[in-house]
Amino acid sequence: MNNETLLKMAYEATERSYAPYSKFKVGAALLTEEGKVFTGCNIECASFGGTNCAERTAIFKAISEGYNKFVKIAVVSAGEIFTYPCGICRQVLNEFAPDIDIVLDDHGDVKVINLKEMLPYSFGPSDLR
Template sequence: MNEKELLQKAEAAKEMAYVPYSRFPVGAALLTKSGRVFTGCNIECASYGGTNCAERTALFKAISEGEREIEAIAVVSDNENYTFPCGICRQVILEFGKDIKIILGNKNGEIKVFTIEELLPNCFSGADLEKK
């Protein structure tokens, strides 16, 4: 699956967002190394701490279905600019590999691609917890 196709799936997922407070829908589509795709949208709650981002929704769906090897995550919103994963999402994505591609699309059809390590440099990971 190419970057544009994955972004199209993220765009479709965005339409399912539940965002009565921010009115800022976000969609994500996650591609596993086995070729499966999992989508997610942001889901808000009146108690903002209970809100879940699109990226983590897609990632949690993949993990709950037994997938642990993530290839890429595409993220879109209705914003004119690119919508990057928040800090919490970056940390959770990093848990499953520093080389995961983050594919961002904007309203003009432009695409930017980063690795999660580029978006979260000098990170704390499971490797830091290993006994030395």
Template sequence: MQQARKAMEYAYVPYSKFRVGAALLTTDGKVYTGCNIECASFGGTNCAERTALFKAISEGHRSFEAIAVVSDNDEYTFPCGICRQVIVEFGKDIKIIVGTSDGKIETFTIEELLPHYFSGIDLKK
């Protein structure tokens, strides 16, 4: 969670002012961080979770233990729908650790957050 908070400092959010940071743990112990990056054309915006995932994937990692997600919000910040879909692509047991600005932490699996996910298996049916 500490590394996710640090990543949040780099968020580029001139429109929403909603900073999010993420820290992704690979199964071999490496951590990749990400922040959200906004664009005036909102469809070009990328979430912190996907930023961290794409960094790790682009460096050859395909197996992940957990991802921590935090924002400035007093409530838990969960991955959005598209981030959940990208996370589950790499395993239904990945832990999602969410935190609040005052330090509360909860842990879920991606399957708990996206129980009826679409996957590569569906493409083979």
């Protein structure tokens, strides 16, 4: 699947975002090795600790459906900036796909960054073996 299609799906996911507090709507589209896409949006909660990011929503949906090998993830926001995964999302991505490509968009300026660039010296499952 090309980056443009994956980004389009991520933008569509922002429309389902529940962000009444931050007003910062984020969408993600996660591509599995099998070619299936799982989308996610951020879901806020009045008790902020209960909030979940778009990336983790997509990952958790995929894992709960039996998929655990991921190729790339597109992450976008309704804002006018590149929207990078937060630290927690980077750690969760590292858990399941330490070599995943992250596709970002800022009004047609597309950037692809590998997670290893975003999370150097990571700690993951291999460290616990």
